[in-house]
Amino acid sequence: MKAAQITEPNKIETIDTPIPTPIDDEVIIKVMASGICGTDIHILRGEYMGEYPIIPGHEFSGVIESIGSAVTRFKPGDRVAVEPNIACDNCFHCLNNRHNFCLNWSAVGVTRPGGMAQYVTAPEKSVFDIGELSFEYGAFVEPLSCVLHGVERLGPDLASKIVIVGAGPIGILLLKVLNLKGASEIVVVDTNVSRANFAKEMGASQIFTDLDDVPKDVFDVMVDATGVIPVMNRCTEFVRPGGKVLLFGVPPMGAKLSLEAFPIFSKELTILSSFTSVRNSYQALDLLKQGRINLEGLISHKLPLEELQHGIELIERGAENVKKVLIQPNS
Numbered sequence: 001m002k003a004a005q006i007t008e009p010n011k012i013e014t015i016d017t018p019i020p021t022p023i024d025d026e027v028i029i030k031v032m033a034s035g036i037c038g039t040d041i042h043i044l045r046g047e048y049m050g051e052y053p054i055i056p057g058h059e060f061s062g063v064i065e066s067i068g069s070a071v072t073r074f075k076p077g078d079r080v081a082v083e084p085n086i087a088c089d090n091c092f093h094c095l096n097n098r099h100n101f102c103l104n105w106s107a108v109g110v111t112r113p114g115g116m117a118q119y120v121t122a123p124e125k126s127v128f129d130i131g132e133l134s135f136e137y138g139a140f141v142e143p144l145s146c147v148l149h150g151v152e153r154l155g156p157d158l159a160s161k162i163v164i165v166g167a168g169p170i171g172i173l174l175l176k177v178l179n180l181k182g183a184s185e186i187v188v189v190d191t192n193v194s195r196a197n198f199a200k201e202m203g204a205s206q207i208f209t210d211l212d213d214v215p216k217d218v219f220d221v222m223v224d225a226t227g228v229i230p231v232m233n234r235c236t237e238f239v240r241p242g243g244k245v246l247l248f249g250v251p252p253m254g255a256k257l258s259l260e261a262f263p264i265f266s267k268e269l270t271i272l273s274s275f276t277s278v279r280n281s282y283q284a285l286d287l288l289k290q291g292r293i294n295l296e297g298l299i300s301h302k303l304p305l306e307e308l309q310h311g312i313e314l315i316e317r318g319a320e321n322v323k324k325v326l327i328q329p330n331s
């Protein structure tokens with residue numbers, strides 16, 4: 001099979017490698033759609049915890065090709081998506097329902113081979129039947145799960161006034177989920193005009209392309225969906241006293257924030273973060289299957305495996321028309 005491998009920071013190669021065989025509780029999935037995520041870009045740029053070489057890709061869907069002897073929920077031909085974070089279910093954190101902090105954590109596409117390949121292996125417990133859902137939508141089960149976990153952490157009040165900074169695919173998913181959670185108003189900010197306009201089409205009440213234009217001290221909630229340090233440094237400016245900040249975007253490892261301490265104190269701010277997801281895959285699937293989260297217009301590119309590097313560069317350049325970029329390793 002063909003796979004895209006990051007051999008060392010800043011280097012991707014298309015390699016030929018044997019199709020894996022499933023052992024015990026594993027399934028082999030023929031990958032049909034695999035989304036490029038900011039995390040893949042961090043891995044490529046040497047800014048993440050993964051080891052090299054690695055086949056990236058943790059947001060994917062496909063068809064069960066074969067199953068190990070202990071697998072009971074799946075058969076070849078089933079259409080599936082994967083929850084890439086694999087918890088041991090037997091450590092201090094797992095036994096306290098904090099699987100995202102598992103002490104023996106591994107992840108498809110981060111610590112073990114991922115979905116930027118024609119075939120990938122995953123344990124049965126990480127695999128979810130997507131039924132008739134399209135493979136393209138199936139590739140959003142993982143990012144949507146993460147967004148659902150973040151919104152659960154945030155617990156916004158009904159009729160919250162919210163500002164989301166960053167209108168990439170994650171910012172748009174946050175916009176849609178927060179709309180479902182009964183926000184009264186969602187303002188979206190992105191310096192990229194076409195992204196900001198797209199957020200408006202997707203249901204933003206108002207858009208801005210400059211943080212300096214956003215009203216201060218008025219929002220119940222500010223969500224950062226950029227992971228960009230200078231943006232995160234301004235996260236306390238926009239929320240009202242007693243407001244909440246959700247830092248959702250993934251910052252580069254090793255980078256430091258510089259926040260003025262006094263407003264955190266005097267405004268009684270709650271600053272939250274969110275790390276991956278905890279058992280949110282069925283929720284994500286149900287919202288997608290029922291059309292409660294509609295991704296129409298969110299996928300801008302579908303590329304073959306050999307163009308993974310090109311896809312990543314498109315996202316990094318932030319070109320006008322780039323939204324979610326999917327790789328189709330078997331097309």
Ligand SMILES: [Zn+2]
Nearest residue numbers: 037039059143
């Ligand atoms: Zn991701």
Ligand SMILES: [Zn+2]
Nearest residue numbers: 088091094102
């Ligand atoms: Zn564990």
